[in-house]
Amino acid sequence: MQAQALPPLSIQQTIEQISIEQVVERILSSRQITRQDQYSLLALSTLTDQEQALINKVFDRLRLGLLRVVN
Template sequence: MRAIGPSNQILLETVLERVFTIRRITRQDQQLLMSTLLSKEDLNEEERLQISRVFDALQKGLLKVVD
């Protein structure tokens, strides 16, 4: 397994922060989070938890999906 790179980690943090702040997620953001979660890259527990929170919020209707 390869470690998540610094630029990818910053991108992930930026996307997560924006999604939770504005309570909206684009399809592109959703694809990025899904591919990151399903990739073989190492994610720390906090990153996995945050991504899971996004998908839970989507299922509960707490986030709006926009294009």
């Protein structure tokens, strides 16, 4: 069964309304990352150690080919 695609989020919506944890959970559960997801994860200038670890987890999986980049 394929994961249901969620509607794309603007970068501003992502930063204001959705936590890093929620973005990462959506990316990992769908096994897909959009450019907007990438930009939203990199847009914040200050991150906690936990947030940085979550972002590293996403990009590690991307490098390993476990995530698909979609528009």
